[in-house]
Amino acid sequence: MKRKWLLAPITTLIIFIILDVSVVTGHAHFTFPWSHIPGFFSFFGFLGCLAIIYGAKLLGHFWLQQDEDYYDKDDEHE
């Protein structure tokens, strides 16, 4: 069951790598260090998404997220 689910993303990745090699690499107007890595934006998308999710969660849980009445607590004199 698990293998079946993995099949789709891996095929997509392979298709994109082939497309990248055949169409994009070497034809890009501007070259950057990542321009030579086929399928770079697949990895970037995947890892970037996880980085944002877990980065935000870490920031939130250890620092930024507070109870909804956080600012209202000091408003008793109103």
Added chain:
Amino acid sequence: MMSMSNFPLALIYIIGAVLLPVLPRQLRSVFCLIVSALAFIILVNLETGASLTFPFLNYELMVCRVDRLSLAFGYVFVIMGFLGGVYGYHVKESLQQVAAMLYVGSSLGVVFAGDLFTLIFFWEIMAISSLFLIWARRTRAARKAGFRYLLVHAFGGSALMAGILLHLQQTGSLLFTHFDGGAASYLILLSFALNAAVPPLNGWLPDAYPEGTVTGSVFLSAFTTKVAVYALARGFAGLELLMWSGAIMAVYGVVFAFLANDGRRLLSYHIISQVGYMVCGVGIGTQMAVNGATAHAFAHILYKGLLFMGMGTVLYATGRNRMTELGGLFKKMWPTLIFFMVGAFSISGVPFFSGFVSKSMVIYGAEMEHLGAIVLLLNLASIGTFLSIGLKLPYFTWFSTDRNLKTEPVPKGMYIGMALTSALCIAIGVYPALLYNLLPFEVDYHPYTASHLIESMQLLIFTGLAFWLVMKKLHAEATITLDTDWFYRRPSHLAFNVFSVSICELFGAIERLSLRFVRYLVKVGCNPAGYAVEVTKNAGHILLRTEKPTREPSDFSPDRYRIPLGFMVLVVLLVLIVLLSWDFLF
């Protein structure tokens, strides 16, 4: 001479706002649309290069200056004013309609302002009129957020005023053109950056925008920040500081958006993120990048308006906007989902939607200048945008756990507004020349190249895959996120204590003291002799360290009031004698 080619567009809206409250209630909504249509006709007739000056005190104010940059922003503002009017057709409250009209008008006033006095005049109207779109919600949270919004913008306005006066003193010119550095331009930059919500000056935006009314927030999302982008593009194009702040801002907004629970707050953080692209483009400053910033502002106003319309419709129908309280709305509100997804695909840069043709221009501008770090940061922000708006928000609102929410029927105007805006988003995506023809510089850019399509699809598909993998572990959390507004919201209590509570208490203390003094005087005045006797006795006891006798309630004594009464009578008699004998004595 004023003519059709240099007509100050803001005037139409100001006259409209004055006339609107005296019209019959049923006609007001139509009137809003008519004003927008009139404004559009005038806009089409404006000629590039035309200007209108107006003598004021010792200065020649340029109340209208038309060039391609101001025209591009003018078009989208007028269009958005119209679409907002259609969406808010059911609103019969003149406060909101007048505020919205003044808000659109003053934004156009800023965009067509040729000098800095005209600019600040409309800048301030913009801040005040938008404030009423927040207060019109009439909740406690909206009232408080509105006050904070007002204070922040009052600060920004003062910085702008100070900057303008300093600039006038230094250069002797009021013309609004590119600024060349110096203290004056930094003050002006500060106020522009505050309105563009560049971190750390961003706290006001996600604080106030989610508290606006359903239709009010649609307007709010469109104007203030984009007017600031325009002002930055005209005054500070090519400033490297802006390029970096913009790129960081794009990621900053995305990270905070992911933590937000309120749907419209999430969208507000994405305003910050998207404005980051524009600020970055302005900071790069090349023709391609400024074109990109303008194009992105144009596209962004439409799709962000659409997204706010979508979440506003959910709020209107269910009375809720927090992801922790929403879910399972698909069956009841699927048309709203479709419109929302058009906005979501546009903002995420899915091919054939408007964001695809505008966002990529900014990134292309960065690629042309070989700014690798900027390109990666902007692409990272794209990922976060698709994650939060394309996947997370719709998932938790329309799917996820079905909470069996009751929904109110939604006015037709709201659907029509969303449909028209969606149509424009798709039209720009499919036929980008519509947008490119309006840009300030000649466009030499083709978004639909194989490499761009492949790169975008990779980013989107693998972002979706990552979301799908961790989706089960994600759940909205009923929390708020601290942002830079913390710096004035927490210490505000301290300031409140110092400047208000402590002063009240000081006055109270003085009042109590003076009352005590008066009571003491009364006591002494009633019986000075008796008081003196008592004081001496007490002093004697204290000096001799003897026990003070506890006073026992005594029976009536005829001598008790003899001394005080006699003394008073004596005083009165003496005064009388002095008065009567005055003439004889002197």
